[in-house]
Structures are given as structure tokens and as C-alpha cells.
Amino acid sequence: MTLILQVQAVTKRFGGLQALTKVTFDLAQGQVLGLIGPNGAGKTTLFNVINGVYTPEEGRILFLGKDVTGKKSYELAKMGMARTHQIVRPLKELTVRENVIVGACYGHENHDLISAAKIADEVLSFVGISARADQLAGSLNVAQKKRLEMARALAARPKLLLLDEVLAGLTPSEIDGMVKTVLSIRDQGVSIVMIEHVMKAIMNVSDRLFVLDYGQQIAEGGPEEVVHNPKVIEAYLGDPQMAQKLMEEG
Amino acid sequence: MRKIWLNPGFWLVLAIVVALGAWPIFQQDAAARETGFTVLLAIVMASSLNIVMGYTGYVSFGHVVFYGIGGYIGMYFIDSLGLPLPVAVLFGGLSSALLAFLLGKAILRLRGAYFALATIGVNEAARTFVANFQPFGAATGIELQFSVYKAYGGALQALWLVYYGVVGIAIFSVIFSYYIKTSKFGLGLMTIREDEDAAEVIGIVTPNAKTWAYVLSAILPGMLGVLFFFKNGNVEPGDAFRLGFSIESLVMIMLGGQGTVLGPVLGALGYQRLRGTLLTSDLMIGSLPLKDFQLVISGFLMLLIILFIPSGLVGWLRQRFATLRRVLA
Numbered sequence A: 001m002t003l004i005l006q007v008q009a010v011t012k013r014f015g016g017l018q019a020l021t022k023v024t025f026d027l028a029q030g031q032v033l034g035l036i037g038p039n040g041a042g043k044t045t046l047f048n049v050i051n052g053v054y055t056p057e058e059g060r061i062l063f064l065g066k067d068v069t070g071k072k073s074y075e076l077a078k079m080g081m082a083r084t085h086q087i088v089r090p091l092k093e094l095t096v097r098e099n100v101i102v103g104a105c106y107g108h109e110n111h112d113l114i115s116a117a118k119i120a121d122e123v124l125s126f127v128g129i130s131a132r133a134d135q136l137a138g139s140l141n142v143a144q145k146k147r148l149e150m151a152r153a154l155a156a157r158p159k160l161l162l163l164d165e166v167l168a169g170l171t172p173s174e175i176d177g178m179v180k181t182v183l184s185i186r187d188q189g190v191s192i193v194m195i196e197h198v199m200k201a202i203m204n205v206s207d208r209l210f211v212l213d214y215g216q217q218i219a220e221g222g223p224e225e226v227v228h229n230p231k232v233i234e235a236y237l238g239d240p241q242m243a244q245k246l247m248e249e250g
Numbered sequence B: 001m002r003k004i005w006l007n008p009g010f011w012l013v014l015a016i017v018v019a020l021g022a023w024p025i026f027q028q029d030a031a032a033r034e035t036g037f038t039v040l041l042a043i044v045m046a047s048s049l050n051i052v053m054g055y056t057g058y059v060s061f062g063h064v065v066f067y068g069i070g071g072y073i074g075m076y077f078i079d080s081l082g083l084p085l086p087v088a089v090l091f092g093g094l095s096s097a098l099l100a101f102l103l104g105k106a107i108l109r110l111r112g113a114y115f116a117l118a119t120i121g122v123n124e125a126a127r128t129f130v131a132n133f134q135p136f137g138a139a140t141g142i143e144l145q146f147s148v149y150k151a152y153g154g155a156l157q158a159l160w161l162v163y164y165g166v167v168g169i170a171i172f173s174v175i176f177s178y179y180i181k182t183s184k185f186g187l188g189l190m191t192i193r194e195d196e197d198a199a200e201v202i203g204i205v206t207p208n209a210k211t212w213a214y215v216l217s218a219i220l221p222g223m224l225g226v227l228f229f230f231k232n233g234n235v236e237p238g239d240a241f242r243l244g245f246s247i248e249s250l251v252m253i254m255l256g257g258q259g260t261v262l263g264p265v266l267g268a269l270g271y272q273r274l275r276g277t278l279l280t281s282d283l284m285i286g287s288l289p290l291k292d293f294q295l296v297i298s299g300f301l302m303l304l305i306i307l308f309i310p311s312g313l314v315g316w317l318r319q320r321f322a323t324l325r326r327v328l329a
């Protein structure tokens, strides 16, 4: 089994705040890793470090077996890494199609505009916003913007996809749709790390779960095993009964 | 989107510039030609600045530095080395491009207001340097011998020759501007404008893309500088690096609509019309003639645009009437 991503003892500080402390995990090719943890646990920061937005103070990141610690985001994109943002970042004054074309043009496959436009149309119908293709991205609603984030990342045909809370703010039926989308991306052979608060969904899609709390990893393993870990339940909500309830609702 | 020749918006903007350029030629009229010079220069300055400001989102107050440096280098080559005008024009463009390349690596790392301030600094530094640089005639500048024009069939003939050059460059500038806007490179620039951090995550090598945008915006002003100072017969630091000229280019872009191809053209035309009217007006404000208020008025104009139509005329029309999007590039 080849490892697509290796995070080794990564530490990241913001001034006095220790956002990540010696975080370590591996992701095997073609697998989905669910990354969970309470608000402010450091999940998005971990993505930023993997993705080259921040350089970690300590530790190493290996992508496709190569040490990529300290590399720029665009270098990682050229190697086949793509991500979505928790707070969506649409290119507002460009059309939805153009947003996605950019993803295809500048990803590791380096398409020209014509082939990028073809990919964009495929991806837009895959995530279900084809009808909006000629609209300005700024005019989409939140759920559509989340899909656009996803479409732009997918258009790069990444080897590794980092999804940061793509389900947040969606209705239950939209969540079901998005979960199916994620699973079919996985079936195309893309490796995925997915941050999510919706427990039921993340348990359905993840091969493994990884739990962060105050920048520390507190558990890792199969979904069932991890969510029944008392340490996780306690950290996650501070109250085991609440956690149980949330999981049943989720 | 891709095929330039199929897009009516491209033909519209091209037709406007060709008509503007050709009119004085058909008239064979010196006054019309002088107006043509001014308007076409404005169009090229605005269109080229638009690549950095409108497409890439980096506001520059120092665009005139490329006009000035190109002009000085070209004049030096003509005056001291006796090179023919077309060669000097090429060297003018190349030296501006080189300057932009070196500057780009240094100051395009700054964002927003810091970049804008740095561009002013660069222009002032260039002016001070040239004003003390002996080979360029220091504070008095470079003055061409009248005999230089003999090679071009006399001064009168040379004026028309320069005019054809300016028309050619102006036509090229809008084709160039359109081409960049509809290219993959241009899409990358607009991505940077919309969100530079997202652009990096998507895979755009932003330092290179920005530097290239800057270089491409510098070439045509550099070439025009040579033509204009050749036409004037002299170049001085104050004319070559006039900050007000940069600001006027900026106002023209904002007036017409930044980020569009047609906007800078209409903005340049509109602004020059207004300026022409002011300059020839006999109106007095108190004891001062109205024409002294030109920069005050352009400042006020900019304020109004920012407040009421931040996307400029073309941008406003495109938002208002979606059907016009195909026609207004």
C-alpha cells in the first residue's frame, strides 16, 4: 500500500498559541481520512500546513513520498494537491464556469482553456451546479458556493483532495447528495482528507478517523472504534451524553 | 470566449480605435493630428495600465515611469548613437520591460496600498536619478538637433511618420489587451485580482504571473515615450516622469471601467474630451482660469466614480444590461 500523505510530528504555533502539537498520521492511496475535533482544535490549521499556506515550526510533510515541508501552495497544486476552504473563496467577478476552468488550467495537468472548459462542464454537472455556469460566482448562495469550491478543486483532477467542512450549512438532503459525491470521487481513486462536524456523514465516508483536540491528536482508527472511545466523546463535547445524542441525530 | 474574431466586443473596440486613428489621416489636418496624438497616447497608457490594475488588481500610481524611461533611452540612442527611430522605439519598449521585470520581482510582493505607494517612490526615484545623470543631460534633458529629422523627409513628414507609429501601437494595444484578457494567462491574472491567496492554492505561480503582467504593461508606454519625445524634439525629467500623467491614466480607467477592454478606451476618450473643453474654456473661477483646475476636477471625478459607479461606465452597462456583455468586451 503506497502512502500518499505522511504528516510527521508537525508543530505549528501562532505566537504563544500552540495550534498543532506533534501531529502524526499517514494516508494510504485511495483512502478517506476523516478529521474531527471541537471548534478551534486546529483542523483548518493542519490543512493550511499540509497545503503550504503555513510552514510548520517542527516536523515534516511528505506528499507522494517527497518531503514538501515549506513548499508553496502553488508548488503543491502542481504536484496534484487540491483543497476547498471552510470559508468559501469564490472568484466573485468571474463566472461559475470560469472559476472551475481556473482550477483545471492551473492544476497539475496544466490544461489549456479549451480542454479546461470541457473538464469544467463535466465537473459542474457532477457537483450539480451546471445550471449556474454562466452566472457570476458572487451571486451564488452558500450551498452553491460550497459546491463551487468542490468543483474548482475537482477540476484540477487532484491526487489528494483536502475538504474543509463541505457539508456545513447544508440541508440533510443536500448532505446526502454531497456524501454520494465524495464517495464517487473516492471511487475514482482520489485520496481524501475530510474535516467535518456532521458525525453520521463523516462516519459513512471515512476509512479512518483522526481526532484533534487543542492541537493534540487524541485518537485514531476505524470510525466505530474512534467514536466509542470515551476520551474522544469527552473531548468532543465535554459531555458524553450530549455526544451520544448528537451522533444519533447526525 | 476563445475565438477573438468571432466576438463582436473585439470588433467594436478595434473599430473605435481604428476610426479615431484614421480620422486625422483622411483629414490631412495638423490640428486633428495633434488631437489624435493626445487621445491615442491616453488610450495606450490606460489600456496598458489596465493589465496591472484592471486585470491583476494592483493599483499603480507610477505607470508613467515606463513612458519616461523608454523615452529617455530612445532619445539617448537617437541623439548620441544616431540609431534610426524604429530601432530606438524598440529599445525604448525593451528597456521599460526590463525595468518592470526588475521592479516586479522587488515591489510586487507588496499588496494593496503598499504597492501603490512603492510605485510612486519608484517614479520619483527615477526622476531624481535622471535629473542628475549626465549622459541624459541631467536637469536640462536631451535636445535633438533639427537635422535629425532630415533622415525622415523633414520635420513635417517626420510628424506624420510618428503619428502612423502611434496609430499602429494604439491598435496593437487594444488587440493585445483583448488577447491577454481572453487567454489562460489573463484568467490567472483575474484570479489573482479576485483572491490572491486562493490563486496560489489553485496553483497559479503568483510572483511570476504578476511580474509578467507588469512587464507586458510596460512595453507599449516605453515605445510611445520614444515617439512622443522624438516628436517634441526634447525630453526633460519633469515631462518624462510627470506623476499627474499616471493619475490621469488611472482616472481614465476608472471612468471607463477597469478590467474591461473597452473601458480604458472610452475612459481615455471621455477624459481627453473633458480636458480639451476645460483647456479651451474662458471660464474663470474667481481670479483663476478654469483650466488651472484640471487636476482638481479629475480628482473630484475619481471621487464621484468611486462613490457611485465603482465599476466604471462599461462595467455599469454590463451589470445593468446582461445582453450587452457580448458586445462590450
Ligand SMILES: Nc1ncnc2c1ncn2[C@@H]1O[C@H](COP(=O)(O)OP(=O)(O)OP(=O)(O)O)[C@@H](O)[C@H]1O
Pocket (backbone or CB within 6 Å): A014, A017, A019, A037, A038, A039, A040, A041, A042, A043, A044, A045, A046, A086
Ligand atoms: N492565522 C492565525 N493566527 C493566529 N491564530 C490562528 C490563526 N489561524 C488559526 N488560529 C488559531 O488556531 C486555533 C486553531 O484554529 P483552526 O481554525 O485550525 O481550528 P478548527 O479546528 O479548524 O476549528 P473550526 O472547527 O472552528 O473550524 C484557534 O485557536 C485559532 O484561533
Ligand SMILES: [Mg+2]
Pocket (backbone or CB within 6 Å): A043, A044, A045, A086
Ligand atoms: Mg476549521
